[in-house]
Amino acid sequence: MKKNMTRRNFIKASGAIVSSASLGSLLWPVKSFGLGGKPKPRVVIVGGGFGGVTCARYIKKFDTNIDVTLIERDTQFVTCPFSNLVLGGLRDMNSITYNYDAVKNKDGVNVIHDEVTDIDMEKRQIKTKGGQTFDYDRAVFSPGIDFLWDKVEGYSEADVETIPHAWKAGKQTTLLKSQLEAMEDGGTFVMVAPPNPFRCPPGPYERASMIAHYLKTNKPKSKVIILDAKENFSKQPLFTKGWEALYPGMIEWVAGTKGGIVTRADAKNMELHNEAGDTIKGAVINYIPHQAAGTIARKLGLADATGWCPVNQKTFESTLHKNIHVIGDSSVSDPLPKSGYAASSEGKMCAAAVVAAINGIEMPNPSYSNTCYSLVGPDYGISIAAVYRFDGAKIISVDGAGGVSPADADESFRRAEALYASGWYTSITQELFG
Amino acid sequence: MWVTKPGARMLAASCLALMSFSTTAEPVSEGAMLSITCNGCHGPDGKSTGSIPAIGGKSADYIEKALLDFRDDKRPSTVMKRHAKGYSDAQIKLIAEYFAAKK
Numbered sequence: 001m002k003k004n005m006t007r008r009n010f011i012k013a014s015g016a017i018v019s020s021a022s023l024g025s026l027l028w029p030v031k032s033f034g035l036g037g038k039p040k041p042r043v044v045i046v047g048g049g050f051g052g053v054t055c056a057r058y059i060k061k062f063d064t065n066i067d068v069t070l071i072e073r074d075t076q077f078v079t080c081p082f083s084n085l086v087l088g089g090l091r092d093m094n095s096i097t098y099n100y101d102a103v104k105n106k107d108g109v110n111v112i113h114d115e116v117t118d119i120d121m122e123k124r125q126i127k128t129k130g131g132q133t134f135d136y137d138r139a140v141f142s143p144g145i146d147f148l149w150d151k152v153e154g155y156s157e158a159d160v161e162t163i164p165h166a167w168k169a170g171k172q173t174t175l176l177k178s179q180l181e182a183m184e185d186g187g188t189f190v191m192v193a194p195p196n197p198f199r200c201p202p203g204p205y206e207r208a209s210m211i212a213h214y215l216k217t218n219k220p221k222s223k224v225i226i227l228d229a230k231e232n233f234s235k236q237p238l239f240t241k242g243w244e245a246l247y248p249g250m251i252e253w254v255a256g257t258k259g260g261i262v263t264r265a266d267a268k269n270m271e272l273h274n275e276a277g278d279t280i281k282g283a284v285i286n287y288i289p290h291q292a293a294g295t296i297a298r299k300l301g302l303a304d305a306t307g308w309c310p311v312n313q314k315t316f317e318s319t320l321h322k323n324i325h326v327i328g329d330s331s332v333s334d335p336l337p338k339s340g341y342a343a344s345s346e347g348k349m350c351a352a353a354v355v356a357a358i359n360g361i362e363m364p365n366p367s368y369s370n371t372c373y374s375l376v377g378p379d380y381g382i383s384i385a386a387v388y389r390f391d392g393a394k395i396i397s398v399d400g401a402g403g404v405s406p407a408d409a410d411e412s413f414r415r416a417e418a419l420y421a422s423g424w425y426t427s428i429t430q431e432l433f434g
Numbered sequence: 435m436w437v438t439k440p441g442a443r444m445l446a447a448s449c450l451a452l453m454s455f456s457t458t459a460e461p462v463s464e465g466a467m468l469s470i471t472c473n474g475c476h477g478p479d480g481k482s483t484g485s486i487p488a489i490g491g492k493s494a495d496y497i498e499k500a501l502l503d504f505r506d507d508k509r510p511s512t513v514m515k516r517h518a519k520g521y522s523d524a525q526i527k528l529i530a531e532y533f534a535a536k537k
C-alpha cells in the first residue's frame with residue numbers, strides 16, 4: 001500500500017522530482033551498488049549463533065548489495081534453548097541441531113567455518129586460525145560467552161568430562177544426559193548455579209525442573225539440589241509454585257547466604273564444599289561456571305575490566321573500537337537479558353544500524369523485545385517478557401509493558417504457555433536456520 | 435536531516451521510510467524497527483508455522499484491532515497483553531501496516 005503511494009507522489013526536496021526507477025542509484029550511489037568499479041561494502045560477522053546469524057540475515061534483508069561473511073567455528077549449531085528439554089527426555093539432540101545451508105543458499109551469506117583468532121583494526125582485517133584474512137568495512141561480533149575457570153578451586157576445563165557444565169549445548173548436553181541415565185534411583189543430582197551476570201537467567205531453574213521431571217518419571221526416589229551463588233533468581237515465585245505442584249519435596253534450592261556459595265569442587269570424589277564448611281555429595285554434578293564475554297572478544301580488546309563488551313546502546317557499535325559492533329551475550333546491553341531472544345532482537349537492530357551507516361543515513365529509533373519461556377513440566381509453561389526502547393542515551397524497559405506470567409493462572413493457562421514455548425522455538429529457529 | 439553522501443540528494447523525511455537498498459530489499463523504516471522483533475515469536479515476516487498464530491499478510495485493520503484489544507484488556511491472552519502495552523496507537527498502526535504488507 002505504502003509502496004504504491006511513494007511511487008506516485010515522488011519527492012521533492014529542494015524542488016527535485018525523482019522517479020522511482022532512478023531512486024536507488026540517486027540515493028545510494030556507487031558504494032552500495034558497486035558501481036564505478038568500486039567493491040561492494042563488506043561486513044564480517046564473527047559467531048554464527050543467535051545474534052550473528054540473525055544479524056547476517058537481516059543485513060541481507062535490508063540491503064542485498066552488502067557482501068556479508070559469517071565466520072563460525074563449527075559446521076553445526078546446537079541451540080541452548082530447548083537443550084533442557086533434551087535432559088528432561090522431551091526432545092532428542094537431533095531436534096535442536098541445525099546447519100548453515102539456508103543461511104548460505106537462501107540469503108547468499110558467505111559462510112566460513114573457521115575460528116577467528118586476530119584482527120588488524122587499522123587495516124580492517126579479520127584473521128582466522130586456518131590462515132584466512134577477511135577485509136571489512138564493518139565487523140559484528142556475537143561470540144556468546146566463555147567460562148572463567150579460575151573462580152573456584154578444583155574445577156577447571158579438565159574436569160568437564162566428569163562434572164559437565166552443559167552451558168553450551170552439544171556434547172556436554174549428551175554427557176549430562178547419559179550421567180543422569182546411569183544414575184541409580186535415589187541418587188542426588190546437584191547443580192551449581194552461577195552468580196550474575198550469566199547467559200539465560202531462568203536457565204538453571206528450567207534445567208532443575210526438566211531434570212526433576214525425568215527423575216520423577218524414571219527414578220522417583222532421587223533428589224535435586226541447587227547450590228546457588230545468588231539470593232534470588234528469575235521467575236522465582238513461579239518456579240517455586242510449579243515445583244510444589246509437580247515435584248513436591250524433590251527440589252531443594254539453597255541461597256548463597258544459606259550455603260549456596262561453593263568454594264571448592266572435588267571431581268574425583270564427586271564432592272562440593274561450600275562457604276559454611278559443609279560437604280555436599282552428588283551422584284551427578286552439573287557445575288555452571290562464572291562467565292564472561294566470548295574469549296575472542298576479550299582477547300581482541302573489545303571487553304572492559306568487567307569482562308563484557310561496552311557498546312553504544314543504539315547501534316551496538318563498540319565504545320572501545322570504531323566500526324566494530326558487539327551483540328548478544330558478550331555485549332553490555334542491560335536491561336536486555338543475556339538470552340537468545342534478546343540476542344536475536346539485538347542482531348536485527350544492529351543490522352539496521354550497519355546498513356544505515358554503510359549507506360550514510362540516520363537509523364530510525366530502535367525497538368527491542370524479549371520473552372523467555374521456561375518449562376516447569378511438559379504441560380506447564382511460564383514466561384517473562386519485556387519491551388525496550390532507546391531513550392536517546394541508553395536502552396530502557398517500557399513502563400507498564402512486560403512482566404511475568406500471572407501467579408494465579410490456572411492449568412489451561414500454563415498448558416497454553418507450554419504450547420506457545422514450542423511455537424516460539426519453531427519461529428526463532430526458522431528465523432535463524434529455516 | 436536525511437542527507438546522503440555528497441553528490442546525492444536531500445529528501446523529505448517521510449520518503450526515507452519507504453526506501454530500500456535494492457529492488458528486493460526491505461526499507462529500514464520505523465515500522466520495520468517496531469515490527470521485526472515480533473518475528474521471534476510470529477516467525478519470519480510474521481508467517482509462523484508453529485503453534486503461535488501467523489500474522490503476516492493479515493489485514494491491517496485486523497492486526498490493529500487485535501493489538502489494541504490485547505493492550506486495553508479487551509481480548510484475553512497469555513503473553514500478547516504484556517507486549518502490546520509497550521506500543522502507542524501510532525506505533526500499532528505502523529506495525530499493522532508492516533505485517534499487512536507481508537502477503
Ligand SMILES: Cc1cc2nc3c(=O)[nH]c(=O)nc-3n(C[C@H](O)[C@H](O)[C@H](O)COP(=O)(O)OP(=O)(O)OC[C@H]3O[C@@H](n4cnc5c(N)ncnc54)[C@H](O)[C@@H]3O)c2cc1C
Pocket residue numbers: 046047048049050051052071072073074077079080081082083084114115116117142143144145166167168169199200203207294296327328329330338339340341342343371372373
Ligand atoms: C541451558 C540453556 C537454555 C537456554 N534457553 C533459552 C531460552 O529458552 N530462550 C532464550 O531466549 N535463550 C535461552 N538461552 C540463552 C541463549 O542460548 C543465549 O543467550 C544465546 O545463544 C546468545 O546468543 P549469542 O549470539 O550471543 O551467542 P551464541 O548463540 O552462543 O553464538 C556464539 C557463536 O560464536 C561462535 N564463536 C565463538 N568464538 C568464535 C571464534 N573465535 N571464531 C568463530 N566462531 C566463534 C560459537 O561457536 C557460537 O556458535 C539458554 C541458554 C542455556 C545455556
